[in-house]
Amino acid sequence: MPQYIGSIDQGTSSTRFMVFDTAGHIIASHQTEFAQVLPQAGWVEHDLEVIYQTVVTCIQKTVVDMSAMGLQPLDIKAIGITNQRETTCVWDRLDGKPLHHAIVWLDTRTQDTVERLIAATPSKSKHHFQSICGLPLSTYFSAVKLRWLLDNIKAVQDANQTDRLMFGTIDSWLIYRLTGGVQGGIHVTDVTNASRTMLLNLKSLDWDDGMLSFFGMNKCSLPAVKSSSEVYGLIADGPLMGIPIAGDLGDQQAALVVIRREQIKSVMDVAL
Template sequence: MAKDVESFIGSIDQGTTSSRFLIFNQNGEVVASHQLEFTQIYPQPGWHEHDPIEIVTSVERCIDGAVSSFEHQGYNVGSIKAVGITNQRETTVVWNKETGEPLYNAIVWTDTRTQSLIRRLKQRLGHSELQEHCGLPLSTYPSVGKLLWLLDCVPRVKEAYENGVLAFGTIDTWLVYKLNGGPKNNVFVTDPSNASRTMFMDIRTRQYSETLIDFFRLNRTKLHLPTIIHSSDPKGYGSLASTVLRGVPITGCLGDQSAALVGQKGFTPGKAKNTYGTGCFLLYNVGENPVISNHGLLTTVAYDFGGEVMYALEGSIAVAGSSVKFLKDNFEFVKSSEEINRLAETVEDNGGCVFVTAFSGLFAPYWIDDARGTIFGITTYTKRGHIARATLEATCFQTKAILDAMAKDSGRALTELAVDGGMCNSDLTMQTQADLISIPVNRPAMRETTAFGAAIAAGLAVGFWQDVQELESVNVDGQTVFEPKVPKAEAEKRFEQWEKAVQMCRGWAS
């Protein structure tokens, strides 16, 4: 007999290397999930692409897989009231608005092919004022450079633009569009947390800026941009047109890092979280008004829940978990990513090694496009364990640099850091992090905070949770707090060595 008493919320978590679908109950517990990896395409050094159709297919298969598990537990599919979406940000898709056909592979947020294009844009009059308008500096990271490259280098994209049928979107927009049935229903929307990553949106009005679009010399009559709606919306995102959840409404959407802040319940100014995923992203809630950084950080929309809009300062690290994957796949140090932790524990320290994991340049707070991955301090004493430890430390050092910048921009230092993401499963990494930043690191028991954030956005839209206050008691049991064990002077000394290494890796990719 089916269990019908409870209601549930579904969450699509479309990440850089895999797609997932999770089903949450009102206590924030995962009752079913399904995950599929999809193809990573690297056509040239520094290029990173995904197949847009494969992304949609993987999401649909994950929905069906998780619901199958859900039903096997005796639950009724009708008790899933709504679905939220969280997604890799900046990754850019272009398609024909009339046919729904993608015109090129999705260009992934990590892609650096736009380096020379960005340098040219920095020669234009007015480029230094862009961040004041949109919260982002010019770099290879935001979506705009990827779109401009596609217009310059892919004839099909240029032709669609000239014919006025070019649709542009980040992964959230593409997913919503396709999951609603494509051109037939034409649900073409985005939310402010994703739109704020394109360089097209005014960070204060949360609508497209003619000033920004003019700077990039784009014609709005030829380029179709998705309508920006609230992150939590009972109608605007349509409903699923296929899968076993056909007809279930999509009612929430957040870019993955904003979703993680929401999932960590960072609803008040001063709250911060760090997600250790493929990359590493630290978001700090600054309140209802944006703070434009003077210290290398980004300004982004944390969330827009209709009556409540919150902004965040963000520090983005391009390489985190992917550095562990690199040691596994490229150097073949270990057979699984989990073994890196054990390898790092075979030595007491990094043996004098510092690994600047700038595989695609350095992001916040440095923004050094021409840096590349560099290991300093190798001697005949160096073992694989030292390299493994230096790899884990690289993410922790960059997090420390971002926290220092946030303290300068916001005027107050953080007192505790909430963490999530795959790398935070490593006790060694989290203890190292606490030691280097000299404040406690708090790891929740349920670490699916990104997917949970999307579920919260969707759930609030349909009354699954009445307000954010109701969520305060959710996911608080079983937390682990890592207290600093290293004197602050020692932490600063180690950080100075890291900063020296950062300066020495400049200019490698000229």
């Protein structure tokens, strides 16, 4: 019986689902683009429901192509997820619905927030926390975007005050939805995505209480931090129902994986 691995690649402008054989060859795939939400200059958002539906569509289209080749969905033994990393998602624990559009990694609305946070550090330096989380205070990283949401969006404030707020990067949102959403969905992330939030302690590989305190965040809102390769949960419905989600990597880390001799990672025109 043939065995295959599925991969969800959720990027800044498009989503792909690819199916690989055991030799690393792509046997079927589908890709779809989606609209950017641009409320004003410097602001970039994604509709989380649209993101999820692009994943569903790509899976469905790929399964149709597999069927035309005489292959069955359950020939896929596991799937993995790779994703745009710092893009910040918030949703409601009670109904599983987004509380706001995702704020995308390249969004710069938080510049004033960054400057306020730098001023609040003992050293008055953007590098103050780098020994803990490895990152400077910047508009780029998720904790700053989440702080902006907590300061400016009433629905997020209300959810935070009543312990209904759920936060995650795109991988967390997709794993949550694919494993059932409000009906038992799993709230996790992996270390590569967590490392881009400013909230992960790089030594313990867990959320850092001091960073959470500095940013004014509740630990109960955050996903559990897992390794990049383990079974997080099973897909709850659709053509891949029952198949385990067993891999999770931020896209730039995933791009380091080399399948054939003499391949190298090369990223052009994208911030690292």
